[in-house]
Amino acid sequence: MGIKIAMFGRAEIITRAIKIIENKQNITILPFRYEEEIEVLELIKKAFICDIYIFTDPISYLYVKERMEKKRLPVVQVALDEHTILSSVYHLMQHYPHISNRLSIDTNEEDNILSMLQELNINSKHTYQYSYQKETIVDFDAIFDHHVSLWTEGKINHVLTSSIMVEKKLHSLGIPVSMMQIPSKNIEQAIIKAVSVITFNKTTSNQIIIGYAALKDSIQAIHEKDIVISEMGKIREAFARFAKKTNATVFDTNNHVAIVGTKSLLDNLTRHYRDFPLLHELNIELQLPFNIGFGLGLSPEQAEENALLSLKACNLEEKSISYIMNEREELIGPIGVKKHVDTSKLYQALIHKARLNNELSYNFIDFITKRNNEPFSSNDIAVYYNVTKRSAERTVNKLLSGEVIRVSGEERPYVKGRPRKLFTLNQ
Numbered sequence: 001m002g003i004k005i006a007m008f009g010r011a012e013i014i015t016r017a018i019k020i021i022e023n024k025q026n027i028t029i030l031p032f033r034y035e036e037e038i039e040v041l042e043l044i045k046k047a048f049i050c051d052i053y054i055f056t057d058p059i060s061y062l063y064v065k066e067r068m069e070k071k072r073l074p075v076v077q078v079a080l081d082e083h084t085i086l087s088s089v090y091h092l093m094q095h096y097p098h099i100s101n102r103l104s105i106d107t108n109e110e111d112n113i114l115s116m117l118q119e120l121n122i123n124s125k126h127t128y129q130y131s132y133q134k135e136t137i138v139d140f141d142a143i144f145d146h147h148v149s150l151w152t153e154g155k156i157n158h159v160l161t162s163s164i165m166v167e168k169k170l171h172s173l174g175i176p177v178s179m180m181q182i183p184s185k186n187i188e189q190a191i192i193k194a195v196s197v198i199t200f201n202k203t204t205s206n207q208i209i210i211g212y213a214a215l216k217d218s219i220q221a222i223h224e225k226d227i228v229i230s231e232m233g234k235i236r237e238a239f240a241r242f243a244k245k246t247n248a249t250v251f252d253t254n255n256h257v258a259i260v261g262t263k264s265l266l267d268n269l270t271r272h273y274r275d276f277p278l279l280h281e282l283n284i285e286l287q288l289p290f291n292i293g294f295g296l297g298l299s300p301e302q303a304e305e306n307a308l309l310s311l312k313a314c315n316l317e318e319k320s321i322s323y324i325m326n327e328r329e330e331l332i333g334p335i336g337v338k339k340h341v342d343t344s345k346l347y348q349a350l351i352h353k354a355r356l357n358n359e360l361s362y363n364f365i366d367f368i369t370k371r372n373n374e375p376f377s378s379n380d381i382a383v384y385y386n387v388t389k390r391s392a393e394r395t396v397n398k399l400l401s402g403e404v405i406r407v408s409g410e411e412r413p414y415v416k417g418r419p420r421k422l423f424t425l426n427q
Helices: 011-020 037-046 058-070 082-095 116-120 140-152 164-172 184-199 217-222 225-246 263-271 277-285 300-314 343-352 358-370 378-385 389-401
Strands: 003-009 027-033 052-055 075-077 103-107 128-131 158-161 177-179 208-215 249-252 257-261 290-297 321-325 405-411 420-425
Touching: 003 011, 003 037, 003 058, 003 184, 011 027, 011 184, 027 037, 037 058, 037 164, 052 058, 052 184, 058 075, 075 184, 075 300, 082 103, 082 158, 082 177, 082 184, 103 140, 128 140, 140 158, 140 164, 158 164, 164 177, 184 249, 184 257, 208 225, 208 263, 208 300, 225 249, 225 257, 225 263, 225 277, 257 263, 277 290, 277 321, 290 300, 300 321, 343 358, 358 378, 358 389, 378 389, 389 405, 389 420
Parallel strands: 003 027, 003 052, 052 075, 103 128, 103 158, 158 177, 290 321
Antiparallel strands: 208 257, 208 290, 249 257, 405 420
């Protein structure tokens, strides 16, 4: 069955996207072209016969973000990233050499992009940045006024904008302005990601898991590009082998290697909380420290956001490390690192407080240590012991009555139905 992608964007971007997939018979792009971002509010009402939604600029998505999240619709955004900014500025330098050091740029990136421009030998002294937040509706007047003020004061001679509306307003005043140049590579990556997500999300009953791997930020900043590229290639090869074992899909982003999967991938990670083979394999193969961050979610967007958050948490430590962030934004891990469990104390509590027999006690200790003392549900016990859900719930009730475990939260592994209670040791 073919995959239908609803794509929202400027005509020229959608034309390029259609060109990218022209030889792929299983993918259809349903084009929703606009001349101003606000038009997406009406266009989104017409996009109902599709599998996934791609937004080609960050501002149009902000108009419908709340609606998409409320309905849990699968969304992919074309990245407006470092590569986009650098290629856009490079394009300007080729056509307007005199403007290179007198620019005003607006972007949804919070990071300081001025340091990036040093790669193009641009002095950032007379280059100005306006960053808007991804989580809020963009104030077009604020962006517009920022550029106009710099132009009026004679500080700039060109504007590079990510907004169609801002471009039109500046152009009407005779202020030289250009739109960001979205690289075809970014469009293609968004399409690949969308196809990967839908391949594993034909039903909405399963959790989605997305993982990102990358060298640590500090390492990428100080090492030569050839070394970084070589090490990232090793990560991708290891991820490809891992994907074959877990029915997952691997693809590249600009700075990361990504993996997308569902139950098989999640089960593998759950089995290896204490001894994550992929982490140890890469520790042997790579010369530089790295991060692996996994995110769980009921939608692709939620899983991606959580994966990026767990990846960010990895950067807080200097050594190679891996975390998982679940759909409640709780950080699990580090995985592949054994947590201490006082098995002697636990055994005494199971026998004397929960009044379990020897066999059940030893099995529960094995269950806890293999899960690396991470929170669990009664369903996890049922699967591990290969017993009915009711039998697992009886065991949980004994553990609760004996105060061996306590309630630590909830999980919602399905879109529909009641959430499951999660438990943790009372140690």
